[in-house]
Amino acid sequence: MTSFRQTSRTLSLLVLGTTLCVTGTGCSWMQTALRMRDGLGRSLADRGMAARAGGDDDEAMRLLSQAAERDPDQIDIHRELACLHEEKGNGDACVRHLQRIAELESDDAESWARLAEALHEHGDLRRAGDAADRSLDLDPTNTTAMLVLAQLLEEGGRPLDALEAHHRVLDADPSNVDSRLAVARIHLDLGNADRAAPVLRSLCACPLTDDAEKCEAWWSLGIAYGRIGRWTDAVRALETGTENHNTADDWYRLAFARRAAGDVEGVREALREIRQRDATHDGGRKLANLLAANESNVRTVSAEGGLPVPRGWEAMQLQ
Secondary structure (H helix, E strand, O other): OOOHHHHHHHHHHHHHHHHHOOOOOOHHHHHHHHHOOOHHHHHHHHHHHHHHHOOOHHHHHHHHHHHHHHOOOOHHHHHHHHHHHHHHOOHHHHHHHHHHHHHHOOOOHHHHHHHHHHHHHOOOHHHHHHHHHHHHHHOOOOHHHHHHHHHHHHHOOOHHHHHHHHHHHHHHOOOOHHHHHHHHHHHHHOOOHHHHHHHHHHHHHOOOOOHHHHHHHHHHHHHHHHHOOOHHHHHHHHHHOHHHOOOHHHHHHHHHHHHHOOOHHHHHHHHHHHHHHOOOOHHHHHHHHHHHHOHHHOOOOOOHHHOOOOOOOOHHHOO
């Protein structure tokens, strides 16, 4: 099942790529070109930016890389290359150019924050923390760096510290969707569905959340409702969030919720979807057998006959 964290990671990569890019035409690029030390470097950079504007990213990357070799101190060239490499999925190369930018702008908190974000997205957690700390030393209010440190705390198994850190992000930026999602996720993991649900409902209605974030919020709201025994509401929320949840495990969660809500036909539909994706799915097989043996008890939620309970809805927590 796709997790909040996975979705957030994908979204962060997209945002990072957009943030890194600079405008390749107009005054900004003209000033960069004028600062370059030799004619060949300027020519390479201009041809690279023309290729970028024309949609030939491979040629742009080749020419801009040559320009950077001739003049390694041009920040805008490194920004363009970081953006290109991020779009191509070349994480190490993207980080290398962001590292160079941070070195050239060593007193710029945002450059260190962007480096921290990229290092975190590409799994270099120790260096991500160091870069975020450097950013916050320069600007204690930098929310990008604050968010990276909050994410590191959560991933490091310190949910209460992470929750506090995400609330600090929200104190500085109340509209920060990543931290709002994280607060809901942590409350769910801690078993506080009643605290997660209001946050998730607000995200479902928030104009600042995009379609993927809304889908994730609806799905997790369904999990929260299931935790407190609101199974009809859980089914509706899960169904709203199914666009990015299409695995056999996801359909099993929906089948389980529909069964708890007494929707026999809905269970059958979900079981068909499970079989299409994984004919040997353990939960789907056991639920099908249980349904066939005793449809009159379709609303019973307990793990009869070894019926697996989806993560977050463990039997001891069901109401």
